[in-house]
Amino acid sequence: xxxxxxxxxxxxxxxxxxxxxxxxxxxxxxxxxxxxxxxxxxxxxxxxxxxxxxxxxxxxxxxxxxxxxxxxxxxxxxxxxxxxxxxxxxxxxxxxxxxxxxxxxxxxxxxxxxxxxxxxx
Amino acid sequence: xxxxxxxxxxxxxxxxxxxxxxxxxxxxxxxxxxxxxxxxxxxxxxxxxxxxxxxxxxxxxxxxxxxxxxxxxxxxxxxxxxxxxxxxxxxxxxxxxxxxxxxxxxxxxxxxxxxxxxxxxxxxxxxxxxxxxxxxxxxxxxxxxxxxxxxxxxxxxxxxxxxxxxxxxxxxxxxxxxxxxxxxxxxxxxxxxxxxxxxxxxxxxxxxxxxxxxxxxxxxxxxxxxxxxxxxxxxxxxxxxxxxxxxxxxxxxxxxxxxxxxxxxxxxxxxxxxxxxxxxxxxxxxxxxxxxxxxxxxxxxxxxxxxxxxxxxxxxxxxxxxxxxxxxxxxxxxxxxxxxxxxxxxxxxxxxxxxxxxxxxxxxxxxxxxxxxxxxxxxxxxxxxxxxxxx
Numbered sequence: 001x002x003x004x005x006x007x008x009x010x011x012x013x014x015x016x017x018x019x020x021x022x023x024x025x026x027x028x029x030x031x032x033x034x035x036x037x038x039x040x041x042x043x044x045x046x047x048x049x050x051x052x053x054x055x056x057x058x059x060x061x062x063x064x065x066x067x068x069x070x071x072x073x074x075x076x077x078x079x080x081x082x083x084x085x086x087x088x089x090x091x092x093x094x095x096x097x098x099x100x101x102x103x104x105x106x107x108x109x110x111x112x113x114x115x116x117x118x119x120x121x
Numbered sequence: 122x123x124x125x126x127x128x129x130x131x132x133x134x135x136x137x138x139x140x141x142x143x144x145x146x147x148x149x150x151x152x153x154x155x156x157x158x159x160x161x162x163x164x165x166x167x168x169x170x171x172x173x174x175x176x177x178x179x180x181x182x183x184x185x186x187x188x189x190x191x192x193x194x195x196x197x198x199x200x201x202x203x204x205x206x207x208x209x210x211x212x213x214x215x216x217x218x219x220x221x222x223x224x225x226x227x228x229x230x231x232x233x234x235x236x237x238x239x240x241x242x243x244x245x246x247x248x249x250x251x252x253x254x255x256x257x258x259x260x261x262x263x264x265x266x267x268x269x270x271x272x273x274x275x276x277x278x279x280x281x282x283x284x285x286x287x288x289x290x291x292x293x294x295x296x297x298x299x300x301x302x303x304x305x306x307x308x309x310x311x312x313x314x315x316x317x318x319x320x321x322x323x324x325x326x327x328x329x330x331x332x333x334x335x336x337x338x339x340x341x342x343x344x345x346x347x348x349x350x351x352x353x354x355x356x357x358x359x360x361x362x363x364x365x366x367x368x369x370x371x372x373x374x375x376x377x378x379x380x381x382x383x384x385x386x387x388x389x390x391x392x393x394x395x396x397x398x399x400x401x402x403x404x405x406x407x408x409x410x411x412x413x414x415x416x417x418x419x420x421x422x423x424x425x426x427x428x429x430x431x432x433x434x435x436x437x438x439x440x441x442x443x444x445x446x447x448x449x450x451x452x453x454x455x456x457x458x459x460x461x462x463x464x465x466x467x468x469x470x471x472x473x474x475x476x477x478x479x480x481x482x483x484x485x486x487x488x489x490x491x492x493x494x495x496x497x498x499x500x501x502x503x504x505x506x507x508x509x510x511x512x
Contacts, residue, residue: 013241013266017248020259024252036444055233057498059444084236106240109247 002028003120006047008038008064009082010056018051021109022116035059039067046073049120052099054083054090065097078119082107131189166202167191173205229411230496231281238274242267305333310392310405311382312337333394333403336373337380343369344377350387353378358388358479360450360472361434371434372454372470379405379472388476391447395424395469402468409445409475411492419497420504421490423451424471431455431467438480439473440487442498447473448483 005022009015010033019029032041035056042050042064050068054061061081068074078100083090094102100119103112124143132147167187174182183190191198245263248255255263305312312334344367356362360378364371379392391407399418406412418424423435435451453469474480491497494507 011237011241013270014237014244016262016266017241017244020248020263021244057442084233084240105236106243109244109251 002026003049004028004030004045004047005049005051005116006042006045007031007051008035008042008056008061009033009051009053010035011053017109018112021113025113025117027116035061035064038064039071042068042074042077043071047077049116050077050079051116052079052081054081054094062093062097065094065099069098080112080115080119132192166195166198169202169205170198173202176205227284227493227495228281231277231284234277235274235281238270238277241270242274245270305403305405309383311380336376340373340377340380343367344373346377346382346385349377350381350385353387354478357482358474359482371452375450375452375470375472388474388479390472390474390479392470392472393418393424394471397428397467397469399425407447407473407475410439410441410447410473413493419491419493420506421488421502422471423449423488424469427451427453427469427471428467431465436482436484438483438485438487439490442491445475446480446483446487447475448479449473 003026005027007015007018007022007029009018009031012033015031015033019031022029030041030045030047032038033056036058038052038056038059052061052065052068056064061083065079065081068077068079079098080101080103081094081099082103082105083094084105091102101115103115124146170187170191171184174184174187245267249260249263249267352366353363356366358378360371360374363374367374376392378387379390381387381390383389389407390405391410391412392403392405393401393412394403395401395418401413401418404412412418422439423437427433427435431453433452435449437449437451438446439449440446449471450473451469451471453467456466456468459465489499491499491502494502494505495509497505498509499505
């Protein structure tokens with residue numbers, strides 16, 4: 001059974017590249033591009049791991065993470081947060097909201113795949 | 122006079138400066154004005170150099186010989202003091218510009234777009250370079266994505282260059298206002314009561330800062346923070362009711378609500394104040410609502426509509442493209458007494474909060490607004506004046 005990853009990211013070309021990479025690694029990838037109902041999608045799919053962008057249209061990644069952590073059965077789901085800012089306050093906010101890992105854009109393919117595998121172990 | 126002959130000899134040969142009681146005693150003895158004796162050994166110059174020496178203590182300047190230095194080489198001393206002043210002002214300007222870089226919504230949004238583009242390009246290029254057996258249709262798709270992303274990156278970078286390229290022109294109101302903004306931000310928007318005397322000289326001499334400090338000091342005595350906090354909570358943080366309760370102006374209440382000490386549990390209110398040209402006079406952003414540093418906010422904000430109804434408090438809920446909502450109170454008032462046949466000068470103030478205790482008073486139908494057009498993704502907006510940079 002493939003492990004399931006939910007990628008919540010609004011930049012379509014990043015979505016395509018990451019989906020391609022992760023599918024090749026044997027993962028099943030679902031995607032969601034809008035912040036407004038991302039937590040509902042996560043609750044419906046109950047993925048094994050969530051990749052979550054911080055800046056999304058409709059709702060911030062931090063708010064979505066809070067909602068995911070409040071969803072039954074998802075309190076311990078690994079969440080990898082992505083941001084294009086990389087400021088220390090974003091990192092602190094991600095940790096406070098319960099992110100499992102935090103990566104800043106631009107990242108290398110090798111690095112993100114390694115981190116995702118580590119979170120799924 | 123209480124000084125030794127050898128010390129007097131040093132003074133006579135400009136190797137020691139004189140000030141204070143010694144200066145007065147010598148002046149009295151010689152029947153001269155003290156100012157006639159201090160020429161060339163300016164006490165303020167000595168003070169300035171002492172400050173400079175403290176700031177750059179790593180150079181181990183001979184602090185105990187500053188008076189001698191000023192006495193023997195007054196020209197070099199003035200030059201050093203002047204260079205130190207220029208250096209300090211440039212540091213402050215740099216700090217203000219850094220603040221603009223960090224908080225300007227356009228810069229922040231553009232940087233986000235540039236980094237997202239770079240991420241997509243890097244990731245896609247890496248796949249094309251390292252993954253050997255990519256199906257032809259995927260390969261073509263990735264190449265098209267690379268082309269599109271590189272084009273967008275180039276356009277966004279050009280917009281960024283245009284944003285900073287002012288052909289060497291500077292806004293004379295900019296640095297002074299930035300100093301005021303920096304002051305308010307560094308004091309958590311609540312100035313210490315004794316701040317004003319310390320800010321009456323030097324680069325802090327910004328009219329905007331003094332005007333707001335004076336207003337703060339007047340409301341601080343009329344509306345003490347602790348009593349105000351409990352009264353405001355009792356009346357649902359409603360500015361009109363509070364103005365009636367305290368028999369004061371609504372503007373004073375708005376200002377007080379946005380300038381409460383941060384440790385009192387009072388709802389956090391942001392504040393923005395603009396003149397009739399739209400220039401930002403004062404700003405206190407909150408996490409829910411960023412504010413422009415100088416101008417160019419969203420024209421749908423009630424702070425601008427308030428100019429059409431001076432003296433009328435406007436209440437509106439603003440919904441940002443992110444979905445964040447804030448309740449706003451806006452009010453414009455005339456400045457000074459004006460003059461015959463002159464246009465009225467108005468200043469408009471808007472406070473806002475996303476606190477649930479405040480939002481309970483919010484009108485249900487929000488105004489769908491943004492920060493300013495270049496970072497607002499709303500389509501079909503009649504108020505739009507420039508394109509959304511990510512469109």
